[in-house]
Amino acid sequence: MKIRVGTRGSKLALVQTGWVVSELEKVNPDIEFETVIIKTTGDKIINVSLDKIGDKGLFVKEIEMRLIDGEIDMAVHSMKDMPAKPVPGLKFTKVPKREDPRDVLVLREGLNGLSDLPEGAVIGTGSKRRKYQLLKVRPDLNIVPIRGNIDTRISKIETENLDGIVLAASGIIRVGMEDYITEYLSEDIIVPAPAQGALAIEIREDDNHMEDIINTIYDEKTQIQVDAERSYLSEIDGSCHIPMGAYCKIDGENIHLTGLFGDESGEKITVKSIEDRCENAQEAGKKLAQMILKEHNNE
Numbered sequence: 001m002k003i004r005v006g007t008r009g010s011k012l013a014l015v016q017t018g019w020v021v022s023e024l025e026k027v028n029p030d031i032e033f034e035t036v037i038i039k040t041t042g043d044k045i046i047n048v049s050l051d052k053i054g055d056k057g058l059f060v061k062e063i064e065m066r067l068i069d070g071e072i073d074m075a076v077h078s079m080k081d082m083p084a085k086p087v088p089g090l091k092f093t094k095v096p097k098r099e100d101p102r103d104v105l106v107l108r109e110g111l112n113g114l115s116d117l118p119e120g121a122v123i124g125t126g127s128k129r130r131k132y133q134l135l136k137v138r139p140d141l142n143i144v145p146i147r148g149n150i151d152t153r154i155s156k157i158e159t160e161n162l163d164g165i166v167l168a169a170s171g172i173i174r175v176g177m178e179d180y181i182t183e184y185l186s187e188d189i190i191v192p193a194p195a196q197g198a199l200a201i202e203i204r205e206d207d208n209h210m211e212d213i214i215n216t217i218y219d220e221k222t223q224i225q226v227d228a229e230r231s232y233l234s235e236i237d238g239s240c241h242i243p244m245g246a247y248c249k250i251d252g253e254n255i256h257l258t259g260l261f262g263d264e265s266g267e268k269i270t271v272k273s274i275e276d277r278c279e280n281a282q283e284a285g286k287k288l289a290q291m292i293l294k295e296h297n298n299e
């Protein structure tokens with residue numbers, strides 16, 4: 001039996017898919033997997049800021065169409081790029097183990113971290129979540145938009161004369177460029193994007209056979225975190241035009257969930273946390289979103 005796995009063609013997408021396939025092969029030695037690379041609209045538009053073209057779904061729509069058509073049997077994505085609501089006819093399986101959820105600073109030679117950045121330093125990021133949280137601790141920074149794959153962005157430090165950029169630790173670690181990381185930013189300083197570092201495996205809704213196979217690599221802790229953070233995302237109902245983040249810490253039987261929400265201009269950012277039992281992860285995400293929206297809109 002052969003399973004076709006759809007993926008984008010970027011280096012990160014390919015290593016993520018390769019990792020999932022190799023984990024699946026370890027526990028399903030009789031199954032053959034074939035990787036199918038699919039070019040998406042998001043990959044074709046490279047000159048426009050993501051903020052302007054918006055729509056998170058841009059990178060996944062073509063892949064989802066092939067899945068519905070039956071040309072592929074499963075698809076691997078970065079969970080943080082997936083819209084809160086699944087596409088009709090498709091679903092996400094339980095999730096495999098997450099990579100480091102934090103954001104990192106990659107700085108030019110000679111700079112050792114956030115506290116070491118000179119006054120007015122130029123930092124590249126296209127994410128409002130990263131921008132406004134950085135400005136909260138360092139209002140003097142000059143944040144400039146930047147796009148592209150991980151290696152493209154890193155190369156822009158030199159070609160565009162930046163002092164540094166912000167990236168997800170998970171991406172840079174997965175593509176083997178960990179050595180470029182200057183500083184890990186704690187979740188207390190920069191709340192990560194919901195499900196950052198986690199992978200989404202998407203299948204046809206009625207494909208129980210695929211679901212059984214993917215359940216063989218499921219990670220319970222990651223699932224609790226993703227349930228809490230994505231439930232927050234879903235209830236906030238935001239776009240990528242607003243600063244928004246969520247991170248769930250697990251301590252034994254309990255979760256500690258932090259959520260962030262702001263307006264488009266970043267003038268007002270609300271951050272709150274909630275504690276609950278692991279089994280209430282989804283409820284907690286929803287409750288936290290409601291608390292934050294209420295506080296944000298009342299103040």
Ligand SMILES: NCc1[nH]cc(CCC(=O)O)c1CC(=O)O
Pocket residue numbers: 078079080081166167168169170171172195196197198
């Ligand atoms: N928005 C692009 C994107 N989508 C997923 C990752 C990294 C992997 C992850 O977050 O799981 C990245 C790069 C980045 O944000 O630095």
